[in-house]
Amino acid sequence: MNILIIGSGGREHTLAWKMAQSELLSTLYVAPGNAGTASFAVNVPISVNDFQNIKELVTTKDISLVVVGPEDPLVNGIHDFFLQDEALKDIPVIGPQKAGAILEGSKEFAKDFMDRHQIPTAAYKSFTANELEQGYAFLETLQPPYVLKADGLAAGKGVLILPDLEEAKTELKNMLVDAKFGQASNKVVIEEFLSGIELSVFVLTDGKNYLTLPTAKDYKRIGEGDTGLNTGGMGAISPVPFADDVFMQKVEDRIIKPTIDGFVKDNIPYKGFVFIGLIKVSEEPFVIEYNVRMGDPETEVVIPRIKNDLVSLFKAVGNGTLDTVTLELDERSATTVVGVSGGYPEAYENGKVITGLDTIEGSVVFHAGTQLRDQEVVSAGGRVLAVTSYGEDFREALKTTYKNLEKISFQGMYYRKDIGFDLENQ
Template sequence: MNILVLGSGGREHTFAYKIAQSDLCDSLFVAPGNAGTASIATNVPIAVTDFSAIKELVIEKNIKMVVVGPEDPLVKGISDFFKSDSELNDIVVIGPSKEGAQLEGSKEYAKEFLFRHDIPTAAYQSFTAETVEEGKKFLETLSSPYVLKADGLAAGKGVLILQDIEEAKSELENMLTNKKFGAASEKVVIEEFLDGIELSVFVLTDGKNYVTLPTAKDYKRIGEGDTGLNTGGMGAISPVPFANASFMSKIEEQIVKPTVNGLAKENIDYKGFIFIGLIKVGDDPKVIEYNVRMGDPETEAVLPRIQTDLVQLFKHVGEQSLNEAHLEIDERSATTVMTVSGGYPEAYEKGKEISGIDTISDSIVFHAGTKIEEGKVVTNGGRVIAVTSFDNDFRIALQKSYANIEKLHFDKMYFRKDLGFDL
């Protein structure tokens, strides 16, 4: 079977890495891909939201499965595009319908879904530019810190957590009237702050059945000790040590089952990943957010632990037979450390030559923001390369990742040296 992966980051390189290992995959294409995917697949310079160009490629290359990496094409309705086209509707698309993608595309939609299905989450209200004064009054009913979330997609950066009420009021105004996050903040969700430790749970569903994939914890802040600006993610550890069997059983009963059942009850066509961002408050899990695809960099720690043939799992999704799938997981810990460009997540330069990739051993290298220029691998994004390592003890796995990162070089390279500090 010929397979297409959409996207260009570390997540998509990881998908390509796993799919390329499957006997079920004949030819693998990645659009647009990066320098890492170029070595195991055919990169095609097509944007992930250029649906007509994707259709041409799929027909020309006789592609039978499309794995959607990022959220943008899902929110814009790529699954519906395939389903409604007689030339494409027999192709398996791993990713939910446009309606299902609203779980990530709109924070308000997600909160309403959570409340409808009695899934534990924080109290909230939504506001627009017209109701900004009511929003300020609502802030006064909450205690510090204050959580403001841009309703739409803001590439993982549209959430502010503020200690001071005056600052919270001013940022609310900034988001709603000055469009701090552009169209994403035309509506803002103000949420009760939940105090606890976070983790991510990943579910693959065919719309009826599901399998729960390994847990992970990612590190969003740029600075050590979780300080500074939010990023797309500086690293991840899988599994999460504190997610023991009884806690996982609560997550399954209180969150995973009602989510999958809720989608089915509402006739929402959902075949793909559900990423559930959770927080452990005391001994109880609560949902912070849904994403409708795998996380990045969590994918680079979670997928390498899956020993089952990934394409076979995706075939089960297409056939709605995930209940027949047997998931085998590597019991060891996987740790991913992300190297980033100097200045990220603010302004940074691209085109810096990367050396030392071929000297890395006993770890897996996943390219994120890279491309090939004049035969050399150069930086092409804020997050550049992820290094994933295994060990029975996540601390030793981290040491392996750090030791291998020391062999990598590009101008102004930065990475966090304190991952796992809170575990």
Template sequence: VLIISDIEEAKQELKEMLSGMFGDASKTVVIEEFLSGIECSVFVLTDGDSYKILPVAKDYKRIGEGDTGLNTGGMGAVSPVSFADDVFMKKVEDRIVIPTIEGLKKDKIVYKGFIFLGLIEVKGEPMVIEYNVRMGDPETEVVMLRIKSDFVSLLEGVATGTLESKLLEIDSRYAVTVMLVSGGYPGDYEKNKEMSGLDKVKDSILFHAGTKLENNKVLTNGGRVIAISSYGETKNEALSLSFKNADVISYDKKYYRKDIGFDLK
């Protein structure tokens, strides 16, 4: 992928690609509009006919603070997302969600489950980057925290085609998650580091990702080790709780991003 802002440079690179810059792989070139903005994740639950829009989240994929370095499976997430207000979400629903549901029906695809919309906000307008058919991680850890109503009831509605009659109640509080990872991740990292302080965590929910229990000791067992998730009346209140508990938990070469939510109001 080449990101080029100058048209003459783009023409030259295109000629070189078509001339075999990447061998057979560049015989075909896709030219796309470059989108500059902030990303967010919108989750839709559908029974194939009706739908419910779940809480919106934003995740942070890069390993380094300020969104630098290599991509990871996710270093943290925040919900709600400040720019995804009622006006923005009305555009998302009218321009993306409804046409997607109607398009599936038009193509006679009976789809029941999650629709993940990876969006980017460009000058106040929602643009689609990707679709998926699952919840995202670590967005799930904050989205599920903000669903107050019975989630099993919603899933029953999906299965039986009665989703429209089911209640979706959303918690108005912020939910955030901060991921503790192994030193060196997403590159080479060591496992089997003994963890301590888990019993001292207060007012946060711990989602174990890469851990294992051995001889009554909790050991690291993956790159992304544990997701510390917290509620707060404000984003900063929720984050301060997760960061506080991130410091309480200890293991060799522990790392986490201290700037989750930095680009949101």
């Protein structure tokens, strides 16, 4: 079968790498793809939100399965677009319809969903520009630090955690009145701060049945020791050592099952991944957020640990038979560390030639922001590549990853050397 993956980052390269191993696959297309996917798939220069040209590609290339990587086209309704088109309606799309994608598209919707289905999360209220004074009053009822979240999509940058009440009030005004995050902060969710250690749990569902994928922990801050600005992710490890069987049973019973049951009760059609951002407070799990796709760079450690044929898993999602599948996992740990452009997450330059990719041993390099230029691989984004390795534990895997990262070079390249630093005593 011919398959299309939509997206261009490390997540999409990892999905493509895994799907390319399937005997069910004929030709794999990636739109728009990157220099990494070009080595075993056909890259097609189509934007992820260009639904009409995606339709033309799907129909002319006889594509029979579409996997949507990023959140944007999902929130914009690409799955609905397929269902409403006579030529496309029978082609399975992995990724929820708009009614499910709003779980990521609106923080308020997600919090209300959790409240409705008794899923543990931080106390919260949401406010618009007309309710600024009420927002100030709610902040005054909370203990610092203060958490402000833009309601809409803000490319992972719409969350502020502030230590000072006056600063929180100023930023609330900046978001609501001065549109700090554009339309994404037309509404702002204020919630209580939960103190604990974070992790991510991923679920693949056909809307009724589900498989719980490996746990992962990613590292968002640019600086070592989790300091500095937030990024799209500087590294990840899987499994998470502190997520033992007892804790994961709580996650299953209190969060995963009520979430999938909630889709059924609320009549939300959902075929695809659910990313559940969790925080462990003492020994109890709370939901920080939902995303409606795989995370990046968590994908680069979760997908390599799945032994099943990924195409057959996606076929089961499409035809609603995920309950017939048993998930098989590699028991080894996997780690990934991201090499980023100098200056990221602020201003950075593209077009830097990347060397050393052909010298890697014992790791897989997943491309995130890369392009081919005159047969050379060059940087084309803030996060450029991720080096993934296996090991008996995350420490052993990290040694291999770092050894290989030292062989890769491009002007201004930076990576954190302390991924996993907070797990030593877990």
